[in-house]
Amino acid sequence: MPIKSFTPLILSLLLFTGFKPVPIKHMVEYVYVCEGPKSVVYHRSENCSGLSHCSTRTYKVTLEEAVKMGRRACKIEYR
Secondary structure, X not given: OOHHHHHHHHHHHHHHOOOOOOOHHHOOOEEEEEOOOOOOEEXXXXXXXXXXXXXXXXXXXXXXHHHHOOOEEOOOOOO
């Protein structure tokens, strides 16, 4: 049987077997933070001008982790 004849069958199986794509809310958003002791902000981009003031290293964390660390959104990027 040619592969083209399987396409409708596969689509039908996906539609009627409860196939569900991963909801967007389960996707993880990453942000960048400065390791400095006085740092209180998280940034959307590692190239944000606000991070240029960081005197220590910057690193990537999940948005959830940044909020748990007590960080707030960057006023430059999150207007």
